[in-house]
Amino acid sequence: MRDKSLHRVLKGIPAVTSDRHILIVAHTGRPDSLAAAIQVCRQLQAAGITPVLSRDEFDDMKTSAGDLSPVDILGETIDVGDLEIVIVLGGDGTILRAAELARGCSAPLLGVNLGHVGFLAESEREDLTDTVVRVLARDYLVEERMTLAVQAWVGSEMIFETWALNEATIEKASRERMLEVVIEIDGRPLSSFGCDGVVISTPTGSTAYSFSAGGPIVWPSLDAMLMVPLSAHALFARPLVVGPNSTLAVEVLDRTQGSGVLWCDGRRTQDLPRGARVVAKRSPVPVRLARLSQGPFTDRLVHKFALPVTGWRGAVGEGTRP
CATH class of the missing domain: 3.40.50.10330 (Probable inorganic polyphosphate/atp-NAD kinase; domain 1)
Structure with missing residues (x-):
C-alpha cells in the first residue's frame, strides 16, 4: 500500500x-x-x-x-x-x-x-x-x-522559539563543564544526570547526530520522536522513542557549573543559562521532500552507508530470488 x-x-x-x-x-x-x-x-x-x-x-x-x-x-x-x-x-x-x-x-x-x-x-x-x-x-x-516545534524558557519567559527538521540539541557550552539536566516526557520527570547534552530528534534526523550518539535508526514513515543522551553519567540514560503526540523537555539544572546552548539543525542557536528549559513537540508544519522513486528506505540505508549485503538471497518461496 x-x-x-x-x-x-x-x-x-x-x-x-x-x-x-x-x-x-x-x-x-x-x-x-x-x-x-x-x-x-x-x-x-x-x-x-x-x-x-x-x-x-x-x-x-x-x-x-x-x-x-x-x-x-x-x-x-x-x-x-x-x-x-x-x-x-x-x-x-x-x-x-x-x-x-x-x-x-x-x-x-x-x-x-x-x-x-x-x-x-x-x-x-x-x-x-x-x-x-x-x-x-x-x-x-x-x-x-515531520518537524519539531522548539521553545526555550527561563521561568515564565519564552526566550527563543524555532523549529527543526533533523534535531534540537541541548549541549554544554564549554568543553570542560558537564551539563546537569533532568529529562521530562509528557509533563513527568524521568531521570536526571550529568552529560555532554541531549539530542531530541525526528525520524529524519535519526540518521544524523542522533545516530552518531548511539540512537536507533527510525524509518521516516513512522511518526515518532527520539531523545538520545550524549555521554551521560548515569545507569539509566538510554535512547528513548516516543509517540508523535508526546511533549519532550530538558531542563538545565541550577547545580550545573556552566551553561548550555541549544542548536536546531546546526543552524539556529540560543544560549541556555542555568534553570533554562527546552520543550519540543511535533510541529504542525512539515517539510516536503520531492522524490524521484519509491524505493524502500532499506535500500537507501544500504546505498548511503555502503552496508555489506553480499551473499543475500532472500526468503525462500517469496519470489525474491533471481
Missing part, C-alpha cells in the same frame, strides 16, 4: 512560461556546486523558465557567469509562497539551509548530492540533467517529513 504521505505530482509537458518559479539553492563557495547551479539555471532558461536565486548566490554566480540573466531574486521579485519546487545542490547541510529558506510554503525540496553521504538528497551529480528534466515535467513524488 502506498504511504499516505506520498502524493503523485501530475506529469505534464512544460510550457514556455514565466509563471513557474523554481528556486535553486547551492553551496556557491564550492566550485563543483557553483558549476552545477549555473548548469541548472541555463537548463531552466532553455525551457523558458526564469530561475529563482537568493541575492547572495546570484552575486556569486554572476562572477563566473556574467550572462546568467534573466533570473528572479527570492524576496525581491519573487516571494517564497510563489515557489513551485526547490532544487538543492550540495550535501545535507545545504538541504537544511534550503528548508529554512522555504519554511512555511508548499514547495518541496529536491536534493542533488554534491557532498559526502547526502542522506536527504534524491539524486547524484551525474544525474543532474535528467533530474531537471523530471522537475520540468513535474514527474516526482512529494513526501512529507
Whole structure:
C-alpha cells in the first residue's frame, strides 16, 4: 500500500512560461556546486523558465557567469509562497539551509548530492540533467517529513522559539563543564544526570547526530520522536522513542557549573543559562521532500552507508530470488 504521505505530482509537458518559479539553492563557495547551479539555471532558461536565486548566490554566480540573466531574486521579485519546487545542490547541510529558506510554503525540496553521504538528497551529480528534466515535467513524488516545534524558557519567559527538521540539541557550552539536566516526557520527570547534552530528534534526523550518539535508526514513515543522551553519567540514560503526540523537555539544572546552548539543525542557536528549559513537540508544519522513486528506505540505508549485503538471497518461496 502506498504511504499516505506520498502524493503523485501530475506529469505534464512544460510550457514556455514565466509563471513557474523554481528556486535553486547551492553551496556557491564550492566550485563543483557553483558549476552545477549555473548548469541548472541555463537548463531552466532553455525551457523558458526564469530561475529563482537568493541575492547572495546570484552575486556569486554572476562572477563566473556574467550572462546568467534573466533570473528572479527570492524576496525581491519573487516571494517564497510563489515557489513551485526547490532544487538543492550540495550535501545535507545545504538541504537544511534550503528548508529554512522555504519554511512555511508548499514547495518541496529536491536534493542533488554534491557532498559526502547526502542522506536527504534524491539524486547524484551525474544525474543532474535528467533530474531537471523530471522537475520540468513535474514527474516526482512529494513526501512529507515531520518537524519539531522548539521553545526555550527561563521561568515564565519564552526566550527563543524555532523549529527543526533533523534535531534540537541541548549541549554544554564549554568543553570542560558537564551539563546537569533532568529529562521530562509528557509533563513527568524521568531521570536526571550529568552529560555532554541531549539530542531530541525526528525520524529524519535519526540518521544524523542522533545516530552518531548511539540512537536507533527510525524509518521516516513512522511518526515518532527520539531523545538520545550524549555521554551521560548515569545507569539509566538510554535512547528513548516516543509517540508523535508526546511533549519532550530538558531542563538545565541550577547545580550545573556552566551553561548550555541549544542548536536546531546546526543552524539556529540560543544560549541556555542555568534553570533554562527546552520543550519540543511535533510541529504542525512539515517539510516536503520531492522524490524521484519509491524505493524502500532499506535500500537507501544500504546505498548511503555502503552496508555489506553480499551473499543475500532472500526468503525462500517469496519470489525474491533471481
